[in-house]
Structures are given as C-alpha cells and as structure tokens.
Amino acid sequence: MRNAEPVQEGWSLETGPLSRAAWFVFLLVLALLALFPLWWMFTTALKPASQIFAGDLSLFPRGATLDHFRRLMGTFNLARIMGNTLVVAAVTTGFQLITSLLAAYGFARYRFPLREPLFYLCLGTMFIPIQVIMVSNYLLVSDWGLLNTYAAAILPQAASAFGVFFLRQQLRLFPQSLLDAARIDGAGELTVLFRIVLPTIRPFITALGILFFINAWNQYVWPVLVLTDPDMMTLPIALREFMHSEAGHDWGLMMAASTMGVLPALIAFLLAQRMIMSTFASTGLKG
Amino acid sequence: MKAMTEGRARRGRALSLGAGEAIRGYLFILPAVVLLGIFVYRPLLETLRLSFYEWNMVSPTQTYVGWSNYREMLESPGVRRAISNTAAYALWLGALVLVLPTIATVALTYMRTFWRRAFRVVLFLPNIISLATAGVIWLWIYNPIGGFLATVWDALGKFPVNWLSNPNTALGAIAVIVAWKAFGYNFLLLTAGLAGVPQEVVEAARVDGAEGWVLWRHILLPMLGPTIVFVLSATLVMAAEYVFTPIHMLTEGGPINSTTNVVFEIWRQAFRWFRVGYSSAIAICVFLLFLVITTVQMLVSERVVSYEER
Numbered sequence: 037m038r039n040a041e042p043v044q045e046g047w048s049l050e051t052g053p054l055s056r057a058a059w060f061v062f063l064l065v066l067a068l069l070a071l072f073p074l075w076w077m078f079t080t081a082l083k084p085a086s087q088i089f090a091g092d093l094s095l096f097p098r099g100a101t102l103d104h105f106r107r108l109m110g111t112f113n114l115a116r117i118m119g120n121t122l123v124v125a126a127v128t129t130g131f132q133l134i135t136s137l138l139a140a141y142g143f144a145r146y147r148f149p150l151r152e153p154l155f156y157l158c159l160g161t162m163f164i165p166i167q168v169i170m171v172s173n174y175l176l177v178s179d180w181g182l183l184n185t186y187a188a189a190i191l192p193q194a195a196s197a198f199g200v201f202f203l204r205q206q207l208r209l210f211p212q213s214l215l216d217a218a219r220i221d222g223a224g225e226l227t228v229l230f231r232i233v234l235p236t237i238r239p240f241i242t243a244l245g246i247l248f249f250i251n252a253w254n255q256y257v258w259p260v261l262v263l264t265d266p267d268m269m270t271l272p273i274a275l276r277e278f279m280h281s282e283a284g285h286d287w288g289l290m291m292a293a294s295t296m297g298v299l300p301a302l303i304a305f306l307l308a309q310r311m312i313m314s315t316f317a318s319t320g321l322k323g
Numbered sequence: 324m325k326a327m328t329e330g331r332a333r334r335g336r337a338l339s340l341g342a343g344e345a346i347r348g349y350l351f352i353l354p355a356v357v358l359l360g361i362f363v364y365r366p367l368l369e370t371l372r373l374s375f376y377e378w379n380m381v382s383p384t385q386t387y388v389g390w391s392n393y394r395e396m397l398e399s400p401g402v403r404r405a406i407s408n409t410a411a412y413a414l415w416l417g418a419l420v421l422v423l424p425t426i427a428t429v430a431l432t433y434m435r436t437f438w439r440r441a442f443r444v445v446l447f448l449p450n451i452i453s454l455a456t457a458g459v460i461w462l463w464i465y466n467p468i469g470g471f472l473a474t475v476w477d478a479l480g481k482f483p484v485n486w487l488s489n490p491n492t493a494l495g496a497i498a499v500i501v502a503w504k505a506f507g508y509n510f511l512l513l514t515a516g517l518a519g520v521p522q523e524v525v526e527a528a529r530v531d532g533a534e535g536w537v538l539w540r541h542i543l544l545p546m547l548g549p550t551i552v553f554v555l556s557a558t559l560v561m562a563a564e565y566v567f568t569p570i571h572m573l574t575e576g577g578p579i580n581s582t583t584n585v586v587f588e589i590w591r592q593a594f595r596w597f598r599v600g601y602s603s604a605i606a607i608c609v610f611l612l613f614l615v616i617t618t619v620q621m622l623v624s625e626r627v628v629s630y631e632e633r
Contacts, residue, residue, distance in 0.1 A: 046432070046514070046517060046518025046519075046520075046522075047432070047518075047520075047522045047525055048432055048433065048434070048435070048436075048439070049432045049433055049525075049538075050433075051433050051535075055433070056433050056434075059429075059430035059433045059434070060430075060433075060434065060438070062426070062427070062430050063427060063430050063431065063434070063438075063442050063446075066423075066427055066442075066446060066506075067441075067442055067445045067446060069503075070445055070446050070448060070449050070503070070506065070507065071445060071448070073449070073457070073460045073461065073464060073503060074448070074449070074452070074460070076460070076463070076464060076471060077460045077463075080463065088469060089468070089469045093471065093474055093475070134354075135354045135355040135358060136355065138351045138352070138353075138354060138355065139351060139352040139354070139355035139356065141351050142347075142348045142349070142350070142351025142352040143348075143351075143352060146344055146345070146347060146348030146351065147344060147345070147348065148344065148345035148346075148348040148349055149345065151348070154352065154356060157356075157359075157364070158352075158355065158356065158359055161359045161363040161364075163613055163614070163617045164363055164367065164610060164613065165560075165563065165564045165586060165609060165610070165613055166564075167564065167567060167586045167587075167589050167590060167606070167609070168367065168370060168589065168606040168607075168609055168610045168613075169362070169363060169366035169367055169370060169606075170366075170589075170590075171366075171370065171373075171589070171593045171594075171599060171602055171603065171606070172365070172366030172367075172369040172370050172373070172603075173362055173366050175369075175380070176361075176365075176366070191358075191362070192362040193362075194354075194358050195354065195355040195356075195358035195359050195362075197355075197359060200355055225347055225351075250451050253453070254451075254452070254453030254454070254455070254456075255453070256453060256454060256455045256568045256571075256572075257567060257568065257571075260571065261594070272453050272455030272456065273455075275455050275456060275458075275459050275572075276455065276571075276572050279459060279462070279572070285466075285468075287463050287466070287469070290459055290463065291459075291460070291463060293459075294456045294459050294460055297453060297455070297456045298452055298456055301451045301452065301453070302451065304451075305448070305451045309444060312451075313443070313444070313447060313511060316447075316450075316508065316511055317511050317512065317515040
C-alpha cells in the first residue's frame with residue numbers, strides 16, 4: 037500500500053459523444069450541488085446586511101464588505117475561540133501522531149506475547165461509536181475535575197487506532213537489515229525510530245497529521261459535552277452557541293463565523309489535496 | 324504462542340535483542356494501549372454496568388434494576404420511533420451516498436483525465452467541512468425567511484416550507500446535510516475501488532463483446548462488489564452516527580421526535596432527562612448493532628478499516 041501516491045487514475049471507457057455529454061452534465065450538476073453551499077456561505081459572509089434579507093439570490097455580493105467579520109471579532113471573542121480550536125486541534129494531532137507512531141513501531145517490529153490480540157483490541161476501538169462511550173467518559177473527566185479544560189477535550193482523543201493501523205502498514209515494509217545495522221552501531225531503540233525510520237516515512241506522517249488535524253479541528257460530539265464555558269469553546273461548539281444566541285438570525289455574522297471554521301481545513305486541503313485524498317482512499321483498503 | 328516461537332527463531336539468526344525485546348515492545352505500545360483502554364474499553368464496560376442501574380447522574384445512590392431498562396426500551400414508543408427514524412436515515416443516505424456516487428463512479432470512467440481529476444476534487448471538497456459548520460450553512464439555506472430554498476420556492480409560487488420544523492420534512496432535511504458532506508468520501512472509495520480493477524480484465528471483457536450496460540452489469544459492478552459492501556456499511560454507520568451532530572445542533576430530535584435516532588437517544592436520555600441507566604441500555608444496543616454491521620461487512624468484503632469524523 038503506497039498511500040502517499042496520487043489516487044490511482046485507473047482506466048477509462050469510450051462512449052458516443054451524446055452519452056458522454058449526458059454523463060458530463062450529470063457530474064456537473066453534482067459538482068455544483070457540492071460547491072453551492074460553500075459558495076453561498078462565502079458570499080453571504082461578504083454581502084452587506086441589506087442584501088441578505090431582501091430575498092436576494094444574486095450569486096455575487098454587490099459591494100462586498102468585511103463588516104460581518106469585524107462585528108464577529110467584537111461580538112464573539114473570535115480570537116479566543118480560534119485560539120482554543122487551534123490548541124485543541126494541534127495538541128490532539130501531536131499526541132495522536134506520537135502515540136500512533138510508537139505503538140505502530142512496537143506492533144510492527146517487535147515480538148511479544150499477546151501481540152496480535154492487543155493489536156486487534158486497538159483496531160476494534162475504531163468500530164465503537166463515540167456516543168456509546170461518551171456518557172461514561174464525561175463522568176470520568178468530570179470526576180477528575182477537568183470539565184472546561186483543554187485536557188478534557190484532548191485526553192480521550194490522544195490515541196488513534198486508525199493511526200496505529202495506518203503507520204503499522206508502513207513500518208512493516210521497513211527493511212530489518214537497516215534496523216539491525218543501526219543497533220550494531222549502538223543506537224538506542226528511540227534513536228533508531230526517530231533518526232532512521234521516521235525520515236523514511238515522513239510523507240505518511242505528514243498525510244496522517246493533516247488528516248488528524250482536519251478531524252480534530254472539526255470535531256463536535258465530544259467537545260460539546262466538556263467545553264461548555266464560552267471562553268473554552270472550540271469553533272464548532274461556539275457555532276452552536278452563536279446559533280442559539282440572539283445573533284442566531286444574523287446570517288451575515290453566522291456565515292462569517294462558518295467561514296472562519298471552514299478556512300483552515302480548506303487551506304490544508306488545497307495545499308495537500310492529493311496527499312489527503314490518497315490517504316482517505318487508502319482508509320478503506322484491506323490490511 | 325506462534326509469535327513467541329517465531330521471536331525466538333529470529334533472535335537466533337539475526338541480531339539478538341535478548342529477553343528485552345518483549346519489554347521494549349510493550350513499552351512502545353503502552354501509551355496508545357493505555358489511552359484506548361481508559362477511554363474506550365473502560366467506558367464500554369462501565370456503560371454495560373450502568374445499563375442495569377437507575378441513576379440520575381448526580382445522586383450518590385445508583386439503584387440496581389436488573390433488565391428493566393432494556394425492557395422499558397423494548398416497550399417505549401420513543402425508542403421505536405428512534406429505530407424507524409434510523410431506518411429512514413439509512414434509506415435516505417443509501418440513495419444519496421451509495422446509489423448516487425455509484426452512478427457518478429460509472430460516469431467518471433467516461434471522462435477525460437482533466438475532468439476526472441477536477442470532478443474528484445470538487446466532489447470530495449465538502450468532506451473536509453465539519454458537520455457542525457455544514458449544519459449552520461444548511462440552516463441558512465433552509466431558513467424560511469430569506470433562505471435560498473424558501474426564496475426559490477416563493478419565486479415558483481409555492482407555499483414556503485419550514486423544512487427543519489416540519490415533521491414531514493425535517494428528517495430528510497437532516498439527511499441531506501449529512502449526504503452533502505459524506506458523498507465525496509464514498510465517491511472517492513468507489514472510484515479508487517474501480518481503479519483497482521485491472522485494465523486487462525476490462526480489455527478482455529470488451530474483446531468478448533461486453534459493452535455498455537452488459538460490461539457494467541456482469542463484469543465491473545460485480546468486481547466493485549467488495550467496495551460497495553464496504554461503502555454500504557460506512558453508510559449505515561453514517562445513518563446512525565453522523566446524523567447526531569446536525570440533530571444535536573438543529574433539531575434536538577424534534578419536531579415531535581421526527582428527527583431523533585437511536586444514537587441521539589443515548590444523548591437525550593443522559594443529558595436531557597438524566598436517565599443514565601436507560602441511556603446506557605440504549606448505548607449497549609447501539610454497540611451491538613455496530614458490532615453486527617462491522618462483522619457482516621468484514622465477512623462479506625475484504626476491507627477492514629474506515630476513518631470517520633466524530
């Protein structure tokens with residue numbers, strides 16, 4: 037499995053010009069449906085308030101303004117919320133990468149009793165919906181006095197079974213002779229991992245890191261339970277709060293807030309689009 | 324045992340790590356295993372235990388009630404509604420993010436390289452948007468005053484519908500939000516699966532005279548079968564799990580229970596009505612449901628892993 041390579045292009049089929057045109061129109065309609073809500077969000081965020089409620093369906097804002105974004109800064113402490121989201125997403129990503137890398141290395145390169153059962157127990161956690169375990173985790177985090185802390189949002193997500201699985205696939209391919217050579221030279225286990233193994237799988241780590249980051253940036257179900265203080269909320273949680281506040285019908289403001297939530301993930305995606313899509317495509321592949 | 328013998332054999336011929344190999348191995352997997360143990364398996368067992376108790380989350384006493392939570396669940400019209408809604412979500416999503424992307428996958432094979440790449444990227448794009456943001460964007464599109472759909476409806480001379488607060492349309496409106504986000508992921512898996520069909524197979528089939536519908540019906544779609552089964556199970560998971568976020572954000576299960584589903588009932592019973600035991604009983608049943616879906620999928624198709632936003 038060579039995940040950091042572009043998604044396979046595959047073969048193509050020929051057909052008559054009419055039927056090709058029909059298929060093209062079909063895909064075009066789907067593409068417009070995919071893009072329209074995002075476009076509508078961006079343009080609403082940029083339209084002057086007077087255009088938003090006038091039943092105005094123009095696809096481009098007339099006299100675009102950053103007014104809604106300015107008001108967002110004032111009304112909702114946006115800087116704090118973006119900061120919270122960034123801290124939670126970045127630290128979660130860091131933890132997930134480190135714990136995944138270590139565990140993947142252990143599972144791929146060492147032999148020890150119960151290795152297979154432990155690996156499958158790890159893998160099994162992927163198939164347990166978060167909602168099944170959230171109540172008990174909420175009670176635990178609450179008992180520890182961690183509600184409304186970054187730790188509460190991060191800790192339960194600090195290990196990723198998917199990351200372990202994904203990196204183990206890569207590490208199994210690493211030639212044993214290189215590892216042995218390094219050990220003969222007296223390198224410690226962690227040195228071998230970080231100096232010799234890590235550089236060779238850097239593309240996979242990057243792809244996985246971007247995936248983790250987008251996911252942590254977007255997550256809702258867990259943080260909505262433990263981050264209830266407006267000063268601690270991440271953006272998806274704050275969006276719900278805005279919605280239920282008196283600004284909930286101020287659509288220019290709401291769409292400006294949504295835009296702020298979309299932009300980081302969108303930028304990450306556009307910068308590393310091929311890498312992300314190939315990693316996603318590989319997620320369904322057999323081990 | 325097999326692992327141990329192999330380990331001994333390898334140590335014999337290659338560089339010896341001594342008895343320390345096992346210990347080092349355990350140390351490497353320790354952080355992940357401990358975290359997953361504490362935050363996945365511990366709560367799973369705790370939820371199982373709580374499902375036999377009556378508890379309001381704050382009282383110091385938990386009362387053992389045996390199977391009564393489960394019995395109540397079987398008789399509750401609310402849970403029955405949640406189950407039928409879950410099935411309705413599965414049907415909606417089956418059409419929108421299983422059948423539709425499969426047709427789009429067929430369409431894509433007739434495109435030239437440039438358009439093929441462009442469509443794949445554009446159709447995937449919504450997948451990186453959070454369900455929470457998607458919910459707010461669609462709330463604006465659905466909004467009866469000034470919202471895009473209502474305005475179009477109005478222009479067509481139809482009576483404006485408040486999609487999310489009408490019990491007849493709310494479930495579909497929620498399903499569309501999830502479908503908008505999830506389409507691209509399933510589409511990507513399906514196109515990647517189809518690309519994995521060897522070119523020689525396609526050529527051979529065409530030499531034998533298989534074209535158009537025959538080629539798809541008898542050669543390509545069957546070869547795509549394992550991927551379709553995988554995407555089907557991902558879709559069932561979405562119908563239960565993904566819809567949670569838009570339900571929680573936009574409708575909280577209403578109007579008159581028309582959008583609740585089995586997963587949302589776990590939240591509602593625990594955090595709305597503070598019935599932790601009852602919520603846990605529902606959670607255990609959801610867990611068993613997922614276990615069945617996953618097991619069947621693994622038995623039928625060869626794929627074992629998916630990656631989901633939570």
